[in-house]
Amino acid sequence: MLDNVAHLELAVRDIEASRTLYGEQLGLEEVASGTTPDGFDSFLFAVGPSILELRQAPASTSGGVEKSTQPPVVDHFALLVQDLQATYDTLNARNIPFLGPPSATAIGHRNMQRALLAFEDPDGLHVQISETIDPRPHIEGRKTAKRRMAEAGAAGLFCGFDHISTYCLDFAPARAFFAKHLGLEEFFHSTAREAGERVQAGFAQAAFAVGGTDIELATAPLDEPLSEGVMRQLSFWTLDLDTAARHLRDCDVQFAGPEDWMPLGDLRGRALVTRSPDALDVRIVERCLHTE
Secondary structure, three states: OOOEEEEEEEEEOOHHHHHHHHHHHOOOEEEEEEEOOOOOEEEEEEEOOEEEEEEEOOEOOOOOEOOOOOOOOEEEEEEEOOOHHHHHHHHHOOOOOEOOOOEEOOOOOOOOOEEEEEEEOOOOOEEEEEEEOOOOHHHHHHHHHHHHHHHHOOOOOOOOEEEEEEEEOOHHHHHHHHHHHOOOEEEEEEOOOOOOOOOOOOOOEEEEEEOOEEEEEEEOOOOOOOOOOOEEEEEEEEOOHHHHHHHHHHOOOOOEEEEEEOOOOOEEEEEEEEEOOOOOEEEEEEOOEEOO
16 A cells, blocks of 8 residues: 655754755755745755655744654654665765764664664754665565665665654554554564563564665653654655555544645645554655646
């Protein structure tokens, strides 16, 4: 039903600082920019088959940035590359504020072994750059999907979103939302972490496949600060919106639409809008059309 991540929207405090980081320093292609209907600056960047949107967060009357009304469900996201060391060499020269040199997770770390870089964006959101290096045969399907995403994308350092890691306040309904309601393939589930790592009672984690991107889900940690709703919207591509609507109805999922999807510029499409159990806005979007 769903075949890729379509769109990830971030609410940012300093739109120009974020635009500089994601556009000029990381080198993502800016595909559209403008003012949203509610009067805020917005910039859209291509990330493989997906779109990253930076939208100016509304200011509060006290002069700060208005906090999201949704729970803090996003831990981090990762951009997929095919050669992490070459990417590091390129981006290090552009003064990306990396938290350290490239490193590799252990086999068995969460759902997949990766080579990783990490930095924090101007809003303090943890962002990773990831190369899949897991040699285990049962991961080959996910590695193949990531290779296909990379081969289908435009030239550039980044091939798409490698993974989007989310926390949830109640694991069972959140898991059902991604697996049953959205119809994503669950390829990993565990109630334990790596050997020697302790977890709180009731801990669980899972990973779901959508195209070359992994949607990672875990119970929220009790002793770590979470982001304050920086991610405002997550969208998925579908080839058949009517089939997606029938599936949601069959699952008794409330949704709005179909409605026009026009984020900015000449991007056009139709979308259904629903909400996860953790109050994250989720869209299912039929492929965009580019108008003349």
